[in-house]
Amino acid sequence: xxxxxxxxxxxxxxxxxxxxxxxxxxxxxxxxxxxxxxxxxxxxxxxxxxxxxxxxxxxxxxxxxxxxxxxxxxxxxxxxxxxxxxxxxxxxxxxxxxxxxxxxxxxxxxxxxxxxxxxxxxxxxxxxxxxxxxxxxxxxxxxxxxxxxxxxxxxxxxxxxxxxxxxxxxxxxxxxxxxxxxxxxxxxxxxxxxxxxxxxxxxxxxxxxxxxxxxxxxxxxxxxxxxxxxxxxxxxxxxxxxxxxxxxxxxxxxxxxxxxxxxxxxxxxxxxxxxxxxxxxxxxxxxxxxxxxxxxxxxxxxxxxxxxxxxxxxxxxxxxxxxxxxxxxxxxxxxxxxxxxxxxxxxxxxxxxxxxxxxxxxxxxxxxxxxxxxxxxxxxxxxxxxxxxxxxxxxxxxxxxxxxxxxxxxxxxxxxxxxxxxxxxxxxxxxx
Amino acid sequence: xxxxxxxxxxxxxxxxxxxxxxxxxxxxxxxxxxxxxxxxxxxxxxxxxxxxxxxxxxxxxxxxxxxxxxxxxxxxxxxxxxxxxxxxxxxxxxxxxxxxxxxxxxxxxxxxxxxxxxxxxxxxxxxxxxxxxxxxxxxxxxxxxxxxxxxxxxxxxxxxxxxxxxxxxxxxxxxxxxxxxxxxxxxxxxxxxxxxxxxxxxxxxxxxxxxxxxxxxxxxxxxxxxxxxxxxxxxxxxxxxxxxxxxxxxxxxxxxxxxxxxxxxxxxxxxxxxxxxxxxxxxxxxxxxxxxxxxxxxxxxxxxxxxxxxxxxx
Numbered sequence: 001x002x003x004x005x006x007x008x009x010x011x012x013x014x015x016x017x018x019x020x021x022x023x024x025x026x027x028x029x030x031x032x033x034x035x036x037x038x039x040x041x042x043x044x045x046x047x048x049x050x051x052x053x054x055x056x057x058x059x060x061x062x063x064x065x066x067x068x069x070x071x072x073x074x075x076x077x078x079x080x081x082x083x084x085x086x087x088x089x090x091x092x093x094x095x096x097x098x099x100x101x102x103x104x105x106x107x108x109x110x111x112x113x114x115x116x117x118x119x120x121x122x123x124x125x126x127x128x129x130x131x132x133x134x135x136x137x138x139x140x141x142x143x144x145x146x147x148x149x150x151x152x153x154x155x156x157x158x159x160x161x162x163x164x165x166x167x168x169x170x171x172x173x174x175x176x177x178x179x180x181x182x183x184x185x186x187x188x189x190x191x192x193x194x195x196x197x198x199x200x201x202x203x204x205x206x207x208x209x210x211x212x213x214x215x216x217x218x219x220x221x222x223x224x225x226x227x228x229x230x231x232x233x234x235x236x237x238x239x240x241x242x243x244x245x246x247x248x249x250x251x252x253x254x255x256x257x258x259x260x261x262x263x264x265x266x267x268x269x270x271x272x273x274x275x276x277x278x279x280x281x282x283x284x285x286x287x288x289x290x291x292x293x294x295x296x297x298x299x300x301x302x303x304x305x306x307x308x309x310x311x312x313x314x315x316x317x318x319x320x321x322x323x324x325x326x327x328x329x330x331x332x333x334x335x336x337x338x339x340x341x342x343x344x345x346x347x348x349x350x351x352x353x354x355x356x357x358x359x360x361x362x363x364x365x366x367x368x369x370x371x372x373x374x375x376x377x378x379x380x381x382x383x384x385x386x387x388x389x390x391x392x393x394x395x396x397x398x399x400x401x402x403x404x405x406x407x408x409x410x411x412x413x414x415x416x417x418x419x420x421x422x423x424x425x426x427x428x429x430x431x432x
Numbered sequence: 433x434x435x436x437x438x439x440x441x442x443x444x445x446x447x448x449x450x451x452x453x454x455x456x457x458x459x460x461x462x463x464x465x466x467x468x469x470x471x472x473x474x475x476x477x478x479x480x481x482x483x484x485x486x487x488x489x490x491x492x493x494x495x496x497x498x499x500x501x502x503x504x505x506x507x508x509x510x511x512x513x514x515x516x517x518x519x520x521x522x523x524x525x526x527x528x529x530x531x532x533x534x535x536x537x538x539x540x541x542x543x544x545x546x547x548x549x550x551x552x553x554x555x556x557x558x559x560x561x562x563x564x565x566x567x568x569x570x571x572x573x574x575x576x577x578x579x580x581x582x583x584x585x586x587x588x589x590x591x592x593x594x595x596x597x598x599x600x601x602x603x604x605x606x607x608x609x610x611x612x613x614x615x616x617x618x619x620x621x622x623x624x625x626x627x628x629x630x631x632x633x634x635x636x637x638x639x640x641x642x643x644x645x646x647x648x649x650x651x652x653x654x655x656x657x658x659x660x661x662x663x664x665x666x667x668x669x670x671x672x673x674x675x676x677x678x679x680x681x682x683x684x685x686x687x688x689x690x691x692x693x694x695x696x697x698x699x700x701x702x703x704x705x706x707x708x709x710x711x712x713x714x715x716x717x718x719x720x721x722x723x724x725x726x727x728x729x730x731x732x733x734x735x736x737x738x739x740x741x742x743x744x745x746x
Contacts, residue, residue: 084711091501108714112499206692260606261585391713402694406608423520427713 034068035096039082041074045348053341097323103135103313108388110138115318117141121330131312131381132354144318145337148351151310151377152213152278158293160273164193174298174375177308180248183300187257190273199274200262211394212311217245219309221302230387233424238417246404246413279373283350296369298376312381392427396420491720498714511721524705532680539620543627551635565625576689579618608698615686627672634668702726
């Protein structure tokens with residue numbers, strides 16, 4: 001008897017380990033259950049908004065016997081934790097109906113058939129910002145819709161600039177941005193005055209921030225990371241335009257206007273007069289450094305093209321190919337990114353809306369600084385390349401920036417770019 | 433591995449039974465209890481170690497892409513051919529080797545030095561023992577972040593101290609030439625405490641009368657160290673050497689937290705590259721082939737090392 005018990009326990013362990021089968025998506029009485037995974041925790045402001053929006057969704061469609069369930073799987077760092085769970089679910093075919101994914105993952109997920117196109121179900125696409133459509137589109141089909149938008153700009157300390165003799169009225173705007181040359185002059189004034197780097201460009205961040213914040217310089221010069229069809233990197237990334245953009249960054253370093261090793265929170269503690277950062281810094285300044293009086297100016301532009309380009313992108317919602325209730329899943333994706341969801345999220349965190357209609361509402365509520373970001377984004381936002389080889393492409397870009405920042409060893413930018421473009425090409429070839 | 437466990441257990445069981453005077457072979461029924469006890473452990477072991485390891489060997493010969501697990505194809509030795517053309521892999525191999533070669537003498541040397549200092553019975557030694565050992569108990573991530581602060585070129589304590597004595601600030605982690613050596617020093621500092629304890633145990637096992645006899649024969653301190661301490665510490669040293677070697681090959685956390693493999697891939701290690709290829713780039717097949725090759729290399733090095741030590745014994 002005892003022996004049987006032992007064998008029984010072993011078997012039970014096996015069953016528990018192997019188990020976890022997929023739950024039925026339609027109950028016996030016709031109730032439709034839509035499951036959704038999100039990458040934030042339910043404690044987080046963003047998570048709370050999602051939770052609220054799902055509750056309203058369920059109330060709205062209660063008569064259709066639809067119930068959406070949300071599961072919070074907080075990510076760590078660049079996506080680990082959450083993405084691990086998605087990968088595990090792929091191997092066991094236990095994906096939910098709706099998932100969130102980071103913008104640059106669209107192509108890989110779409111190409112691999114993890115997510116389904118939304119075009120058939122989501123008709124009202126004209127309201128979406130172009131950058132959001134660009135980010136969620138793979139091979140002419142819309143696969144995902146961004147939750148919110150973000151952008152990067154130059155934060156400046158009003159007091160420090162004025163003390164250095166800069167008339168704040170002459171600073172650039174989205175309608176009349178400065179060229180790199182003009183920006184270098186401002187940096188010179190500030191560095192001469194304070195004997196310190198005048199801007200923290202976050203060059204020490206060796207992660208996605210580099211690609212996110214610095215590719216607009218390449219785009220402004222008329223270059224790109226890979227070709228529009230996603231097939232060519234060698235001959236695209238190592239063009240003259242990228243050399244120009246990298247040369248600008250290298251000049252900033254060489255002249256000591258910025259540094260690879262900035263003092264921590266130098267802008268927030270009024271040590272450096274400027275900081276190159278995303279819209280999220282607004283929240284940080286508001287909660288932790290309310291005494292800093294700051295303004296935001298747009299990106300400087302290439303003197304040759306004078307074209308203003310800004311980064312865009314965020315996490316997005318998409319439905320999975322394995323979803324058995326496509327219509328309702330798509331409806332939920334649409335719901336989570338509609339005007340009301342947008343507005344609610346923008347009000348709770350410094351997130352930029354993804355729709356023109358919600359932007360119209362929010363622009364009246366946003367501060368002057370937030371509106372600089374919004375205007376820049378709306379008119380000049382540019383999504384990162386949509387390619388299944390994105391992880392390698394972005395890494396090669398980050399390393400190229402890292403390489404050229406060692407200007408004493410890598411003064412030949414072209415050589416650095418040629419090498420990194422080959423790396424990108426290998427990855428792109430493999431992915432296509 | 434699991435079969436070995438079964439065998440020994442069966443053997444022990446037979447011995448026990450024959451002692452009790454029972455004759456005959458081992459009956460399956462009699463072994464049931466043993467199997468039932470082993471069951472959960474074997475299950476866990478095979479599920480999380482044996483089966484994944486076997487699967488990884490199989491994946492090494494496929495083009496497994498993380499997002500399309502069902503579409504993987506057998507590609508033979510393609511992954512391995514590509515490995516030898518992959519400049520980052522080759523560089524990571526070289527970096528790992530550099531790290532191993534530098535960290536072992538430093539770490540083992542420091543551990544031995546500390547152990548020798550602490551071997552005498554003094555009251556303050558307990559304090560120093562705790563002080564030297566404390567980095568071992570701390571998480572590697574915490575240690576890495578801590579050193580990141582200490583080594584900061586602008587505000588870091590170390591560079592401030594250097595500046596005060598007239599040396600210009602050093603780009604410890606941001607220079608492609610210095611970064612890997614900085615990681616060597618940090619890692620040696622972190623790990624040495626553990627080996628120190630083992631050396632200390634080894635030292636305390638050496639009988640005092642041997643030293644007394646040597647002293648009477650007129651041997652000086654240095655000679656006593658060379659002719660008595662070192663030879664008698666050999667079993668301890670061999671153990672420490674092998675474990676440090678294997679540990680050093682597996683370097684991952686320090687570069688991951690402190691440098692992300694940069695600058696210019698100068699701190700990219702094989703394990704970190706395997707992680708990146710498998711989980712960031714989603715190329716599980718390729719990453720598995722790397723892991724298989726690397727595992728083989730470590731295996732060969734370990735076996736060779738044990739052979740060398742054994743020959744030395746004869």
